[in-house]
Amino acid sequence: MRALVVEHGDGGPVRFADVEEPLPAADEALVEIRHIGLNLGELRYAEEWPAGVIHGHDAAGVVVRAAADGSGPAEGARVALGMAPYAWAERVAVRAAWLGVVPDGVELTDAAALGVAGVTALRVLRTRSLLARKVLVTGASGGVGRFAVQLAALAGAEVTAQVGGPDRAAGLRELGARDVVTDLSTVDDRFDLVLDAVGGPDLARMWDLLADGGAVHLVGFASGQGTTFPAGALFGFGAPRTINTYGDATSPVTGELTDLLGLLATGRLSAQVGLRGDWKDVDDAVRALFAREVRGKVVLDVS
Secondary structure (H helix, E strand, O other): EEEEEOOOOOOEEEEEOOOOOOOOOOOEEEEEEEEEEEHHHHHHHHHOOOOOEEEOOOOEEEEOOOOOOOOOOOOOOOEOOOOOOOOOEEEEEEEHHHHOOOOOOHEEEEHOHHHEEEHHHHHHHHHOOOOOOOOEEEOOOHHHHHHHHHHHHHOEEEEEEEOHHHHHOOOOHHEEEEEEEEOOOHHOEEEEEEEEEEEOOOOHHHHOEEEEEEEEOOOOOOOOOOOOOOOOOHHHOOOOOOEOOOOOOOOOHHHHHHHHHHHHHOOOOOOOOEEEEHHHHHHHHHHHHHHHOOOEEEEEEEO
């Protein structure tokens, strides 16, 4: 069967290869993949994975053989794969922990977009009550950011979305952002929670914008730059403020996928697929993603 595998060097980050058919363990379902969802991190840092292994974590398809031990979805179920290993192949053996059953009325293309981005946003926002709280989402035009803006607004937060330029701001107010900014130096609010996908010099400014007891959650470092805090900036009185790494990316995601799929089914969440194509054109999709030409998610059809 065909799959997208990790390719190091100038020919990467992925290439097509013929690979062995998966042999599911007793607790694994065999899923025929219909669509794959691309994430910037797994492509930009592909050298973190061994060359030649099947790449990718997010996809959607149909169960063609249920797990032998009875766990997980039944044969014929439409499923989303989130944070699953080796997901970008024509067929995948996957445990129930990385699957969510797709409700009627939800397109598999939208389900393939959830995975890493949707679960990341949901897990961070669930770290505290957001009702009537102020939330800042940086890198808000990307996959994680667009989910975070929607989910925070659904939870009752006052959301400020930060983007890299005016051309990246389209649609964010419609998703629930009260304010959309390009320069954090112009912001005077104090935020209870910051979901930061950018890092770099702006992280020091985010720290200054935290309310007492507030928290910054680092989910990416799109800037590729380091952060320097002025002397004394990390000292303060009042309820402690914190900077948090993203945390656990290995625990089961079935619960979060189920919740996100339910929100899609009721129309309260949009998958925000900014680019859809065929996986044979994956190189073009990767270039568009790296060039920041995509607002939201990239989903490719497996043909």
